[in-house]
Amino acid sequence: MKVLVAVKRVVDYNVKVRVKADGTGVETANVKMSMNPFDEIGVEEAVRLKEAGKATEVIAVSLGPTQCQETIRTALAMGADRGIHVQTDVELQPLAVAKLLKAVVDKEQPQICILGKQAIDDDANQTGQMLAALAGWPQATFASKLVINDDGSANVTREVDGGLETVTVKMPFVLTTDLRLNEPRYASLPNIMKAKKKPIDTLTPEQLGVDAAPRLKTLKVAEPAKRQAGIKVKSVAELVDKLRNEAKVI
Amino acid sequence: MAFDFSQTDEQRMLVETVRQFIEKEIFPHEREVDRAGEMPVDLARQIKARAKEVGLYAANMPEEVGGGGLDVMSQMLMERELGKCNWALQKFVGRPSAILMASRDEQIEKYLLPTVRGEKMEAFALTEPGAGSDAMSISTRAEADGDDYVLNGGKHFISGIGLPDFAIVFTVTGIDETKRGPRKRVTAFLVDRDTPGFSIRRGPRCVSYRAYDNYELFFDNVRLNKRQILGEEGKGFVLANEWLTGGRVMVAANCCGKAERAMELATDWAATRKQFGQTIGKFQGTSFKLADMATELRAADTLVAYTCWKLEQGTMTDADAAMAKLFASEMLGRVTDQAIQIFGGMGLMDELPLEMMWRDARIERIWEGTSEIQRHIISRDMLRAKEQ
Numbered sequence: 317m318k319v320l321v322a323v324k325r326v327v328d329y330n331v332k333v334r335v336k337a338d339g340t341g342v343e344t345a346n347v348k349m350s351m352n353p354f355d356e357i358g359v360e361e362a363v364r365l366k367e368a369g370k371a372t373e374v375i376a377v378s379l380g381p382t383q384c385q386e387t388i389r390t391a392l393a394m395g396a397d398r399g400i401h402v403q404t405d406v407e408l409q410p411l412a413v414a415k416l417l418k419a420v421v422d423k424e425q426p427q428i429c430i431l432g433k434q435a436i437d438d439d440a441n442q443t444g445q446m447l448a449a450l451a452g453w454p455q456a457t458f459a460s461k462l463v464i465n466d467d468g469s470a471n472v473t474r475e476v477d478g479g480l481e482t483v484t485v486k487m488p489f490v491l492t493t494d495l496r497l498n499e500p501r502y503a504s505l506p507n508i509m510k511a512k513k514k515p516i517d518t519l520t521p522e523q524l525g526v527d528a529a530p531r532l533k534t535l536k537v538a539e540p541a542k543r544q545a546g547i548k549v550k551s552v553a554e555l556v557d558k559l560r561n562e563a564k565v566i
Numbered sequence: 567m568a569f570d571f572s573q574t575d576e577q578r579m580l581v582e583t584v585r586q587f588i589e590k591e592i593f594p595h596e597r598e599v600d601r602a603g604e605m606p607v608d609l610a611r612q613i614k615a616r617a618k619e620v621g622l623y624a625a626n627m628p629e630e631v632g633g634g635g636l637d638v639m640s641q642m643l644m645e646r647e648l649g650k651c652n653w654a655l656q657k658f659v660g661r662p663s664a665i666l667m668a669s670r671d672e673q674i675e676k677y678l679l680p681t682v683r684g685e686k687m688e689a690f691a692l693t694e695p696g697a698g699s700d701a702m703s704i705s706t707r708a709e710a711d712g713d714d715y716v717l718n719g720g721k722h723f724i725s726g727i728g729l730p731d732f733a734i735v736f737t738v739t740g741i742d743e744t745k746r747g748p749r750k751r752v753t754a755f756l757v758d759r760d761t762p763g764f765s766i767r768r769g770p771r772c773v774s775y776r777a778y779d780n781y782e783l784f785f786d787n788v789r790l791n792k793r794q795i796l797g798e799e800g801k802g803f804v805l806a807n808e809w810l811t812g813g814r815v816m817v818a819a820n821c822c823g824k825a826e827r828a829m830e831l832a833t834d835w836a837a838t839r840k841q842f843g844q845t846i847g848k849f850q851g852t853s854f855k856l857a858d859m860a861t862e863l864r865a866a867d868t869l870v871a872y873t874c875w876k877l878e879q880g881t882m883t884d885a886d887a888a889m890a891k892l893f894a895s896e897m898l899g900r901v902t903d904q905a906i907q908i909f910g911g912m913g914l915m916d917e918l919p920l921e922m923m924w925r926d927a928r929i930e931r932i933w934e935g936t937s938e939i940q941r942h943i944i945s946r947d948m949l950r951a952k953e954q
């Protein structure tokens with residue numbers, strides 16, 4: 317069983333994101349970039365499937381500029397077997413990514429395709445769902461637990477607003493990871509050295525027959541308004557009054 | 567050959583791994599260990615076990631002997647991260663003394679390999695009460711007696727944590743008459759802790775790296791076979807020069823890491839602490855301190871990388887290593903001091919790690935050769951070239 321994991325290169329979670337002066341996007345020049353944390357969880361889950369003898373091969377896929385190879389290398393050092401880099405300098409939006417991944421899926425025929433539930437840069441939370449729709453596969457999103465059954469199905473526990481929900485999906489399927497699925501390992505020194513020898517194939521959107529051009533136009537990117545300082549109220553009556561007459565929420 | 571400081575993918579991932587390792591395995595315990603002045607045995611075991619799992623243990627040693635086989639630049643990058651921590655904890659991400667690579671015959675099985683595997687820990691014993699900067703003045707002597715040597719004397723300030731399993735002890739085994747007068751023959755011995763006549767005592771408490779001990783070693787008619795000699799008789803300093811030249815550069819890398827940590831704390835504070843109605847970073851009295859820290863750190867980092875590059879090329883001189891160690895350790899002293907200043911009173915409080923880092927920084931100008939000794943090494947070469 318092959319497992320495909322998507323790994324996105326994003327601004328590191330420790331970095332305070334800044335909007336570019338001209339309002340066209342966020343600053344990425346001279347900013348530390350890392351693997352999307354939800355994707356790290358995806359790689360960890362795939363590697364655990366392999367260690368448990370459930371998966372035979374783990375393939376890490378990243379889409380974007382040349383530097384995405386660093387992200388793939390990190391996935392290889394965590395234990396993925398090989399990488400695929402779909403190289404392009406155009407701005408990739410969720411639909412384009414889903415289409416490109418669909419083309420890679422057609423080529424590789426994995427049984428499970430793991431993505432993060434969202435990427436911490438645009439927080440779109442769309443790609444996994446779009447990929448499932450394009451591929452006509454079942455989807456299990458926001459996974460906090462994955463159990464592979466012997467009959468080729470899987471039980472996935474999902475984190476939903478009301479609590480936990482368990483769904484059963486048939487392979488092949490799309491899984492998107494939530495925070496509590498696992499705690500990703502850090503790459504060990506021997507695996508870092510081994511990663512050097514693992515192959516990374518490079519493809520282009522043209523080779524995959526996908527038009528990756530953006531469909532959505534960004535008009536302006538702005539920082540969220542600064543939060544106003546809070547106030548203390550003296551009584552419940554005052555609180556209710558303020559909620560009703562000032563905030564107008566009740 | 568041109569030098570290129572860009573990191574390889576492997577180096578970038580190594581740094582990432584070491585960072586995550588210290589954040590998870592070391593930082594959460596550092597205050598407690600520092601306050602207690604004791605390193606709990608279980609914690610030491612845990613750090614060691616985790617370091618082995620991740621392949622960081624003995625990463626500095628060649629692969630042929632079971633080490634991680636890191637090149638000089640990668641070792642430096644790892645030391646730079648580990649320098650952010652108290653030695654009492656990071657010691658257990660073991661980096662055995664490279665001098666053990668001089669082991670031969672049964673020494674390999676008995677000392678080198680178990681040390682690389684983390685089953686034994688060594689101590690490096692050169693300094694004596696009467697011989698610090700002036701290493702040539704050591705007086706611990708080993709007198710030949712047939713195939714044996716008999717050791718008498720003592721050492722102090724010998725670093726370790728938990729008693730060492732064996733010590734690499736520098737002794738005088740004779741005097742050569744040279745044109746420039748008498749010269750001591752210095753020989754290094756491998757001495758097991760349980761050898762009769764050898765005793766070890768914990769030294770005084772040190773304000774830097776609390777819980778990282780220093781020991782006093784006493785030798786009272788300790789009988790050793792000549793098979794315990796590391797390297798050759800009379801070649802102790804030659805051996806040390808051969809294997810330990812990188813040591814000072816690694817101390818310099820430790821200093822850069824710690825300075826970076828202090829600077830980041832200070833920057834965060836300056837960006838959030840408000841006085842006179844604004845963040846203190848808005849006052850040039852604060853922001854210019856940050857600018858100086860960043861500039862000095864960059865200079866030290868570049869110097870260390872350059873020195874490592876020379877070490878890799880085989881062209882590093884003693885003066886090169888001395889410059890890196892001197893500048894980085896003095897830079898660290900200034901950076902931690904200014905970081906405290908930016909914190910104001912809170913900088914001195916033991917709720918934050920800064921006062922600890924400021925104390926820890928102090929020893930970096932003393933061990934592995936004091937700042938004065940580094941300056942002596944640097945200027946000696948300059949003057950010799952001009953002297954008639």
Ligand SMILES: Cc1cc2nc3c(=O)[nH]c(=O)nc-3n(C[C@H](O)[C@H](O)[C@H](O)COP(=O)(O)OP(=O)(O)OC[C@H]3O[C@@H](n4cnc5c(N)ncnc54)[C@H](O)[C@@H]3O)c2cc1C
Pocket residue numbers: 689690691692693697698699700722723724725726772780929932933934935936937938939942
């Ligand atoms: C916590 C700790 C751990 C240590 N661990 C080890 C260890 O594991 N193994 C080991 O062998 N040693 C170890 N040392 C010893 C360390 O290397 C020495 O402390 C150091 O070399 C300085 O020697 P000293 O303390 O005797 O100072 P001294 O040599 O007495 O120096 C005192 C002062 O005189 C100055 N001075 C001396 N000579 C000159 C000169 N020619 N020109 C100008 N100034 C001079 C020095 O710079 C210094 O300012 C450790 C020391 C400490 C404090």
Ligand SMILES: Cc1cc2nc3c(=O)[nH]c(=O)nc-3n(C[C@H](O)[C@H](O)[C@H](O)COP(=O)(O)OP(=O)(O)OC[C@H]3O[C@@H](n4cnc5c(N)ncnc54)[C@H](O)[C@@H]3O)c2cc1C
Pocket residue numbers: 839841842846849850851852907908909910911912914
């Ligand atoms: C051990 C100890 C005992 C103390 N005892 C007492 C006591 O008994 N009674 C009492 O009232 N207080 C006491 N203090 C408080 C002491 O006076 C303050 O710590 C000191 O005034 C600095 O204030 P701060 O620590 O809040 O630092 P901050 O005022 O926050 O200063 C932080 C940094 O910002 C800089 N900074 C602030 N404003 C400016 C500016 N306008 N321009 C440039 N730089 C600026 C400061 O110089 C400093 O580098 C004590 C403090 C300590 C540590």
